[in-house]
Every structure is written in structure tokens, then in C-alpha cells.
Amino acid sequence: MEIISSAFDFAQIMSSGLALSLLRALVIVVIGYVLARIASLAMQRVFKEAANRHHALLFERGAYYLVVGLFVFAAMVELGFNPGVLLGAAGILTIAIGFASQTSMSNLISGLFLIGEQPFGIGDLIQVGDTIGEVLSIDLLSIKLRKFDNTYVRIPNETLLKAEVSTFTKFPIRRIDLQIGVAYKEDIAKVREVLQETANKNPLCLEEPQPLFIFRGFGDSAIDLQFSVWVRREEYLTLLNNIQMEIKVAFEKYGIEIPFPHRTLYTGSVTEPFPVTLVPDYIKGAE
Amino acid sequence: MSEHHNQRPSTWWGQFHLDQGQTCRWEIGPLKLAIHRQANEWQLAYEQTEVTGSEATEWNYNPTAPDISELTYKNTERYITQQPGNTVRVMPILADRSIITRPLTPLYVPAGEKMTIFVSSPLWVRIEVGDLPVKLQEVPILRPSDTWFGPSTMEGELCYASRTYARLNLENIPKRTHRAITQIIIDNKGVTQLLVERLNLPVPYLSLFETSDGLLWTEAVTMTRTRDTGMAGFEVEKRPPIEALDAKLVSKPREKPGQSMVIRAFGALFR
Numbered sequence: 001m002e003i004i005s006s007a008f009d010f011a012q013i014m015s016s017g018l019a020l021s022l023l024r025a026l027v028i029v030v031i032g033y034v035l036a037r038i039a040s041l042a043m044q045r046v047f048k049e050a051a052n053r054h055h056a057l058l059f060e061r062g063a064y065y066l067v068v069g070l071f072v073f074a075a076m077v078e079l080g081f082n083p084g085v086l087l088g089a090a091g092i093l094t095i096a097i098g099f100a101s102q103t104s105m106s107n108l109i110s111g112l113f114l115i116g117e118q119p120f121g122i123g124d125l126i127q128v129g130d131t132i133g134e135v136l137s138i139d140l141l142s143i144k145l146r147k148f149d150n151t152y153v154r155i156p157n158e159t160l161l162k163a164e165v166s167t168f169t170k171f172p173i174r175r176i177d178l179q180i181g182v183a184y185k186e187d188i189a190k191v192r193e194v195l196q197e198t199a200n201k202n203p204l205c206l207e208e209p210q211p212l213f214i215f216r217g218f219g220d221s222a223i224d225l226q227f228s229v230w231v232r233r234e235e236y237l238t239l240l241n242n243i244q245m246e247i248k249v250a251f252e253k254y255g256i257e258i259p260f261p262h263r264t265l266y267t268g269s270v271t272e273p274f275p276v277t278l279v280p281d282y283i284k285g286a287e
Numbered sequence: 288m289s290e291h292h293n294q295r296p297s298t299w300w301g302q303f304h305l306d307q308g309q310t311c312r313w314e315i316g317p318l319k320l321a322i323h324r325q326a327n328e329w330q331l332a333y334e335q336t337e338v339t340g341s342e343a344t345e346w347n348y349n350p351t352a353p354d355i356s357e358l359t360y361k362n363t364e365r366y367i368t369q370q371p372g373n374t375v376r377v378m379p380i381l382a383d384r385s386i387i388t389r390p391l392t393p394l395y396v397p398a399g400e401k402m403t404i405f406v407s408s409p410l411w412v413r414i415e416v417g418d419l420p421v422k423l424q425e426v427p428i429l430r431p432s433d434t435w436f437g438p439s440t441m442e443g444e445l446c447y448a449s450r451t452y453a454r455l456n457l458e459n460i461p462k463r464t465h466r467a468i469t470q471i472i473i474d475n476k477g478v479t480q481l482l483v484e485r486l487n488l489p490v491p492y493l494s495l496f497e498t499s500d501g502l503l504w505t506e507a508v509t510m511t512r513t514r515d516t517g518m519a520g521f522e523v524e525k526r527p528p529i530e531a532l533d534a535k536l537v538s539k540p541r542e543k544p545g546q547s548m549v550i551r552a553f554g555a556l557f558r
């Protein structure tokens with residue numbers, strides 16, 4: 001008896017509009033899913049060569065979710081939901097989610113801007129705040145860096161958007177600024193010549209742009225000079241080490257003094273020299 | 288290409304034979320190079336000496352050098368290979384980047400005029416061993432200084448700076464077996480006069496030829512400036528110029544030159 005009754009119920013449901021619309025809604029969702037896959041594949045193909053990996057991924061995902069969203073919405077309408085109410089509910093839900101995931105959303109949107117702006121790419125060497133590292137990945141919420149001591153650092157995109165970011169590997173060549181102090185007695189023209197010769201001798205030091213020589217001023221205990229040499233960015237560290245060692249050797253060879261800080265004591269008025277008395281140890285011991 | 292046995296060869300490059308345990312030594316300009324053969328193993332030792340005024344030292348070949356372990360060169364390398372054969376090919380090859388040369392004084396080429404200039408480029412030594420052969424290493428005879436060629440520090444090309452000047456007469460080019468001579472014809476078809484302060488020669492597109500007097504040449508090249516910029520059409524001739532009439536091909540270019548290439552050929556100094 002029960003079986004007959006349930007069969008009757010089923011037939012009733014089948015004959016009603018509900019089953020039909022359920023079926024229709026299901027078909028719409030399936031079609032939507034298939035179309036979304038096709039759209040995402042198409043995007044993948046279009047952006048394969050044109051854009052970088054992140055742009056491609058962004059468009060791929062965007063197309064997928066847009067198509068799926070539209071079809072799910074159509075399916076809901078088919079099931080008899082009022083589109084106005086649906087949109088209203090979606091609005092309230094968005095606000096609720098928005099409040100709850102403020103940080104994530106902020107990072108997400110910052111991520112989109114970062115991807116659009118492209119201040120650096122994967123493999124670049126960047127500095128954010130005090131952190132210097134190689135970019136491992138740029139994701140929607142954060143970027144990942146590898147510091148030189150092999151630490152894995154995650155930096156939220158929001159920080160990157162607000163902070164000053166230096167990219168060291170944007171251009172093929174870099175400049176090394178050396179701050180050099182030489183004693184006041186030195187002939188600066190000669191010092192300049194020695195520095196230039198040292199730079200010329202090192203093959204890693206670029207001949208053009210020419211090394212830069214700046215007389216920075218009269219310091220406390222030395223004449224402050226700046227000597228800037230250009231180098232291909234891969235050789236930055238090698239040249240930084242080599243050139244300073246070579247400059248030191250050259251200065252020693254030509255007798256150019258790199259002074260230590262000096263202090264001159266002066267007693268205030270037109271003065272006699274300080275009287276200096278040597279006190280032998282045995283007298284001190286007697287006291 | 289000549290094949291050498293233990294007598295002094297006519298050129299420092301070519302094909303040489305090394306018995307097991309034998310060490311051969313070359314002195315090519317400022318480069319000192321030693322190659323030693325063991326069973327399934329080749330050893331290289333080399334160093335570049337300081338360049339002084341007497342850079343003009345020619346070359347030397349010594350097949351009965353002391354054992355490689357007694358040499359104190361800066362670089363020593365060991366290569367393990369199963370390649371059979373006792374031959375080693377020591378070949379000259381041009382640089383893997385463009386060479387920047389300056390004329391002794393900046394030159395002006397008026398609009399519509401042509402000029403011929405000679406430059407000499409530094410060379411690398413490519414060492415290949417065995418019957419196949421296997422490339423072991425490329426050693427610069429004299430490591431040229433790096434330089435940057437472009438309109439700004441952001442845009443341009445990494446090149447090598449030549450230590451010698453471009454010359455208007457071939458006689459002024461020092462005749463050295465460890466450098467290659469190129470004849471460049473600069474054709475100014477622009478409206479304004481052209482100032483040649485720095486000249487970019489893309490040597491990776493050039494081959495090397497040897498003449499009977501033991502010198503190395505590249506093909507002659509033509510740089511045609513059509514617009515009033517530093518860019519020029521770059522054309523590689525089939526052969527070296529008439530001055531190297533009996534030239535024979537020694538090594539092929541690193542990169543195949545294109546049909547119609549436009550390069551940044553002339554650069555003024557920038558700060």
C-alpha cells in the first residue's frame with residue numbers, strides 16, 4: 001500500500017511544474033559549467049603568449065566565475081526565485097562578507113593592482129622595508145620572497161602597495177657608490193687618477209658609463225670622496241668586493257693615506273702646549 | 288686548417304696531437320695556456336698576464352712543456368670524457384658580445400659620404416678535444432672590459448670595450464695574431480653629418496679567416512645610416528676585403544646574421 005502511495009506521490013510531483021523546472025535548472029547549470037570551462041580554456045589560449053602568467057590566470061578565473069555565476073543565477077530564476085530578492089540577498093551577503101574579510105579583500109584588491117602595475121616579476125630581487133629577497137611568487141593575497149639566508153618570507157599585498165619597494169634587477173646595469181675618505185695632505189688629482197686607473201684595470205667595471213668622481217666635502221678627519229662605478233647587475237657583489245680591495249692595494253702602493261678620526265685638543269686661549277710629565281712606575285708605586 | 292705535430296706550427300691555432308701524459312703549452316699574446324692529456328681526462332690550465340706596453344708578444348708553442356702540475360696558473364680545470372682520440376683543436380673565435388671601439392679622435396662623416404675604417408677585435412680560444420669533438424672551454428686571450436652601449440642606463444646592450452682604437456689606415460692597425468681585423472665601411476645616407484665617437488661591431492655575426500701571413504680577418508662589413516639616428520643597416524660581405532686576398536675560413540659565426548639587420552651602430556658619449 002505504501003509503495004503505491006509513494007508511487008502516486010512521485011507521479012504527482014512529476015506531473016507538477018516543479019520537477020520540470022528542477023530539470024531545466026539542472027540543465028542550465030550543466031550547460032553553464034561546460035561553457036565556463038570553454039571560456040576559461042579560450043582565455044588560456046588567448047593569453048598563452050600575449051601576457052604573463054598572472055594576467056593569464058586572472059582572465060582565466062574571471063571568465064570562468066562570470067559564466068558560472070550567470071548560469072547559476074539563471075537556474076535560480078528558473079526555479080522560481082525572484083531575481084530582485086536574489087540580488088538584494090546577494091547585496092546583504094556581500095556586505096556581511098565584506099566586513100568579515102576586510103583584510104583579505106584589501107589584500108586581494110591590492111594584489112590585482114600589483115599584477116596590473118607590475119613593479120617586479122618572479123625572480124626579481126626586491127627590497128620591501130628592511131627585507132631584501134628574490135620574488136618566488138606573486139599571488140592574490142601575498143607575495144613570497146626568499147631572503148639571502150634562505151628564509152621564506154610572505155608579504156601581504158597591502159603592505160607592498162603602501163610601502164616603498166625597490167627592484168634591484170629592473171635594469172641590466174647597476175652603480176656601486178663607494179664612499180672614500182683620504183687624508184688632507186693628499187693630492188686629490190692624484191687620488192682621482194689612481195681610482196680611475198683601478199677601475200680601468202678591472203674588466204667587470206664598465207668602461208661606459210664612465211666611473212663617477214665626486215668631491216663630497218671637507219670632513220672631520222678626511223676629505224670625503226665618492227667614487228661610483230657601473231657594473232652588470234649579475235656581477236654586483238663580485239665587483240663590490242674586488243674594487244674595494246683593489247683600491248686599498250692601490251692606495252697603499254701610491255702611499256695615499258686613509259685616515260682614522262682625528263681629535264685635536266686645544267685649551268681655549270692663545271695657549272702654551274700642554275705640559276707633559278713622564279712619571280716612572282716606581283714613583284707611582286711608592287705613593 | 289693545418290695539422291701540427293711536434294715541430295713549431297705556422298699558426299697557434301689548428302689541430303694538435305697529445306700523447307697520454309703529455310703537456311702542451313701555448314703563449315698567445317697575454318694568455319698562457321697548457322693542455323694535458325690523461326686516460327679519459329683532459330686538464331686545462333691558463334692565466335692572462337698583466338698587459339704592459341709590450342702587449343705585442345707574439346705566440347709560442349711548446350709541446351714538451353713540464354708536467355701541468357708544475358705550472359702555477361690561476362685557473363686549472365679537469366674534464367672527464369670518454370671521447371676517444373688524442374687530438375685537441377685550439378681555435379680562435381670572436382667574442383660572444385659586440386665590441387665597442389673608438390676612433391683615436393672623434394670622426395665626422397658628412398652627409399652622403401662613405402668612409403672606410405679598420406678595427407681590431409679581441410679573440411677567445413676555443414678548445415675542443417677528441418674525434419667527435421667535444422668542446423671543453425672558451426678562454427679569452429685578454430678579457431676585455433665590460434661596457435654599456437645605449438642611449439641611457441636603462442636601455443642598451445652589454446658589450447665589450449676594445450682596448451685599441453679604430454684606424455683609418457690598415458698600416459696603423461697593429462698586426463697581431465691574437466686579434467682579428469675587420470674592415471668597416473660607414474655609409475652616411477642621412478641628411479646630417481655623422482659623428483663617430485663609439486662604434487659598435489656585432490662580432491657574434493662574423494666569421495674568422497686566416498691569411499698566409501698568419502693574420503686573422505673577419506668579413507668586411509657595411510654600416511649604412513639612412514636616418515639621422517645612431518642606428519644603421521648592418522650588412523656582412525661574403526669575404527674579408529681585398530687586403531686579405533688569400534683568406535681561408537677558420538671559424539664560423541656564433542650567430543647567423545639576418546637578411547636585413549638594423550643595429551645601434553654609433554653612439555655618442557653619455558653621462
